[in-house]
Amino acid sequence: MQDAEARSLGRIARLRAGNDVLDSFLSTPRVVIAAAVALLMILTAVLAPLIAPHDPFDMAAISLLDSELPPAFLEGGDARFLLGTDSQGRDVFSAILHGLRISLMVGVVAVLLSMALGVTVGLVSGYFGGFVDSVLMRLADVILSFPTILIALLVNGILRGVLPSTQATATAVLVLVLSIAVNEWVQYARTVRGSTMVEKGKEYVKAARLTGLPPRTILRRHVLPNILSPVLVLATINLALAILTEATLSFLGVGMPPTQPSLGTLINTGNEFLFSGIWWVVVFPALTLVVLVLSVNIVGDWLRDALNPHLR
Amino acid sequence: MASLLEIRGLSVLFEGKRGRVAAVEDLDLDLEPGEILGLVGESGAGKSTVGNAVMGLIDPPGRVEARSLRFKGEPLDLADEAAMMRLRGRRIGMIFQDPLTSLDPLFTVGDQLVETIRLHLGIDEKAARARAVELLGSVGIPDPEARIASYPHQFSGGMRQRVVIALALACEPDLVIADEPTTALDVSVQAQILELIRDLTKARGMGVILVTHDMGVIAEVTDRVAVMYRGRLVEEGPTARVLGRPREPYTKGLIASVPRADRRLHRFPQPPGQADAAPKAIDLGSHWLGAGTRRERSDVPVLEVEGLTRDFVLRRGILGIGEKRFRAVDDVAFAVREGEVVGLVGESGSGKSTIAQMVVGLLRADAGRIRFAGTDITATRRERDLLPVRRELQMIFQDPYSSLNPRLRVREIVAEPIRFHRLASGEREIQGLVLELLAQVGLGPEAARRYPHEFSGGQRQRISIARALATRPRFLVCDEPTSALDVSIQAQILNLLKDLQETLGLGMLFISHDLPVVRQMCDRVAVLKQGRLCELASTEELFENPQHPYTSELLALMPRLDGLAPAPAGALDGSSEANVYG
Structure with missing residues (x-):
């Protein structure tokens, strides 16, 4: 009875707060702006080949005569190159658009992969428990006890040894995605394992077991939909993290090759010219990275609060 | 002498975006x-x-208003x-x-x-x-x-x-x-x-x-x-x-609507203004719910439990040294015949829920045998071999708030067992059956496309019952099916279970701590104390002439209205329902 009463009081509280997720979204300008910026960046990244004024990868189109031009709005700038050019005469703006595309692609694929892996491991671990659970969680502990970058470098090194032609874009992307996913699945696994253990004890899961449904169906149909909201939050925040990890790896020279630069690669190559005065080659890609990660993080933080029933 | 507490015109209001809710309105009380x-x-x-x-x-946001609140004469x-x-x-x-x-x-x-x-x-x-x-x-x-x-x-x-x-x-x-x-x-x-x-x-x-x-x-x-x-x-x-x-x-x-322990009534009385969720009379011979079920009426038990024992480990030891165990169920034996309702009563910790979990196969027994319709559940290791039992043996849970998946529509919840056990041919028949099952538990067709959170506790419990019926069971295990509900709703759910049990000839294991409810629902009752079976007798015998001292103790301790309340027939409109039959 007490429970029912508490529930009806809870209903009253919710009635008062009127806190639908959409309401909360629209009433926080910071989040609306961040979401708009993130969306805009994703769009430009997707459409980069269409909207970029130059093709920075087309060796025939770039001319050394155009090298090291400052941004168009500065003295000596060229109207063709909005944010100036690098030492090879490539348009920095176009390079950023293409770099953004690769950074986002690596980030999104890494998040999807680690999410798929982590959620599966978490569901299995939490639902079956026992020996399987012990093995999987100890593995997770081991991974968590090493610094992220170290593991990424290790995986990177091994994969580069195993896979041929690491200079090819596809291979480079694959190597990066795997290096990042190896670290990040652990977080999903732990979160999902906890939620699964809670849901498993609930009577609707018992009812599904009594129907005779196999564990695979119970997990997919009954448990998974009920544990998704923390996973979504984690995915958003991890997207920012994955983009940063990619940038770090590329900056360290083990990521995307200079011929197919990501934002990290651009920062890496630009860094060498910082002291020779052509600052725009490094500052603009860096700014892009900061704005992207920041806006994704703001959206992620908001999502975490909005979906958390304890904070509502 | 002044009142200890004097309350005049007390209101408690909760102000919200979508209106004002008065949890208490204009209340006067003295103590x-x-x-x-x-x-x-x-x-x-x-x-x-x-x-x-x-x-x-x-x-806040709750607000208390009162014309006057005095404690020992002081405001x-x-x-x-x-x-x-x-x-x-x-x-x-x-x-x-x-x-x-x-x-x-x-x-x-x-x-x-x-x-x-x-x-x-x-x-x-x-x-x-x-x-x-x-x-x-x-x-x-x-x-x-x-x-x-x-x-x-x-x-x-x-x-x-x-x-x-x-x-x-x-x-x-x-x-x-x-x-x-x-x-x-x-x-x-x-x-x-x-x-x-x-x-x-x-x-x-x-x-x-x-x-x-x-x-x-x-x-x-x-x-x-x-x-x-x-x-x-x-x-x-x-x-x-x-x-x-x-x-x-x-x-x-x-x-x-408070169930009576002093005698058996045909139905649980309902508060006025509340209709029964009376299921339609159906002919089992032709109806879907009766099809494909082996139901030869006989005295052969459908559920047999022998020497059932289960321990819980309280503290793990190394190779059994220093291990602490707690015996939750100790050598329990009983049987339920086809179409019979057997009650399991006892205080908390008496092992009644543990027995229920073992009977339906959610929990393994440490020793003993559970036979359902000839299949030894305790000996069957492979889930696939249990499927026929799973279909015929269903359970109604205690908490209607956690027993339905919040992310599925009611239609999906009820259709799932039918689909899984292939009890219908084609999607159209399934959807028809879902509506029919919902009607059996007194819910309209519009319920099918809604989500569980849109329903009250009693309605959710009815959806649970519809889901359990969707496998065409011959036996239901009910674990405290109404202890989370209000007494007026309780009567509705119990009447529904009783009607369905009679119409479909279901065997039932009915677990409850509420003796009056057990008296109304069950044919025979088993009394448990600390995992052991004290007494197993027909309901009338157990309530009128308990043999075990613990049973007498339980009966004596039960708070009752009997001395005060009038015969329920007087309190009911349409007292024809309250014909005595035990």
Whole structure:
């Protein structure tokens, strides 16, 4: 009875707060702006080949005569190159658009992969428990006890040894995605394992077991939909993290090759010219990275609060 | 002499974006010293809110309004938090429902008592400790000198509630508000605690407001009773008068829907204005629900349980050394015939739910055999071999709020078993069957496309029943199917289960701690105590002529309305339903 009463009081509280997720979204300008910026960046990244004024990868189109031009709005700038050019005469703006595309692609694929892996491991671990659970969680502990970058470098090194032609874009992307996913699945696994253990004890899961449904169906149909909201939050925040990890790896020279630069690669190559005065080659890609990660993080933080029933 | 507490025009309002909700509306109440006032009503009636309002425990956005609130003749200023703090604990004590959460697990009960006494009475440590020992003794804790150094977890539930009472009484308050003080306790402990509250009230001349949903508790201890419904006071008066000759229709209905233990009725009486969810009469020979089920009527048991035993490991040891085990079920044997309802009763910890879980195969037995329709469940290791049993053996759970997947529409919830067991050909037949099943449990077709959270507790329990029926079962295990529901809803659900059981000829294992309910529902009853079977007899025999001393004890402890309430036939409109048949 007490429970029912508490529930009806809870209903009253919710009635008062009127806190639908959409309401909360629209009433926080910071989040609306961040979401708009993130969306805009994703769009430009997707459409980069269409909207970029130059093709920075087309060796025939770039001319050394155009090298090291400052941004168009500065003295000596060229109207063709909005944010100036690098030492090879490539348009920095176009390079950023293409770099953004690769950074986002690596980030999104890494998040999807680690999410798929982590959620599966978490569901299995939490639902079956026992020996399987012990093995999987100890593995997770081991991974968590090493610094992220170290593991990424290790995986990177091994994969580069195993896979041929690491200079090819596809291979480079694959190597990066795997290096990042190896670290990040652990977080999903732990979160999902906890939620699964809670849901498993609930009577609707018992009812599904009594129907005779196999564990695979119970997990997919009954448990998974009920544990998704923390996973979504984690995915958003991890997207920012994955983009940063990619940038770090590329900056360290083990990521995307200079011929197919990501934002990290651009920062890496630009860094060498910082002291020779052509600052725009490094500052603009860096700014892009900061704005992207920041806006994704703001959206992620908001999502975490909005979906958390304890904070509502 | 002035009233101890005088409430005039009390309202508790919750202001919200989408309107205003009055949890309590324009309530008048009086309480004399030495009196126990019962505040009774169903969930959402606002009875707990009244207690909280008087204690000054309503937090914003809740707002308390009152024309006049007087405590011992003095006006009570709820807005003056400092003054309320001085009153709380010292002049007004509170006893909450859950003794587990109302004590701090990190301190000994002695520390908690001494701190409270010192804080409010301003006496020194030694005197306070002596007082604490005396208090623990007076609430019936044996050997209080030694127990004062124990931590809350070292006490049983009943003993813990005694400590909570001691804590509430520590400063000799004039008024005690007890919010469902015995709801979490077993009947035997409940009887002791109620007696304790009554004795202390009379001995100390304090006033008690006892908030409860349980009419039995009201009948047992209160002097006066106030009935609340949707935030309003419906009826108030001396307990014997209100329960014996209720004036208001709502009170009549509430009293009539309390199941009776003294005899068997054909149906559970319903409060007026509530319709039965009577399922349609169906011909099993031609109906889907009867198809494909082996149902030869005979005395051959459909469920046989022999020597069933289950231990729980309390502490793991190394190779069994230092391991601590607890025997939850100990050598239990019983059988249920086709179409028979067998009740399992016992207090908490008696192993009744553990047995239910083993019977349906959610939990493995350590020893013993469970045979269902010829299949030995305990010996079957492969889930696939259990499928036929799974289909025929279904379960209704206790908590309607967690037994339905919140992310699935009702249509999907009910269709899943049909689809999985391939009991229908094609999607159209499945959807038709879903609507038919929902109709059987008294829900309209519009229910199918809604989500579980849109339904009340009673409606959800009906959806659970529809889901259980969707496998065309021949046997249902019901684990406390109505203990989370209000009594008026309880009658509806129990009548539905009874009707379905009779129409479909279902065998049933009915688990409950509520003896009156068991008397109405079951053909035979098994009494469990600490995992062992004490007695198994036909319901009439067990209630009229119990053989085992524990059964007699349980029956004697059950709070009853019988002495006070009139024959239910008088309280019901259309009393034809109440024909005696046992």
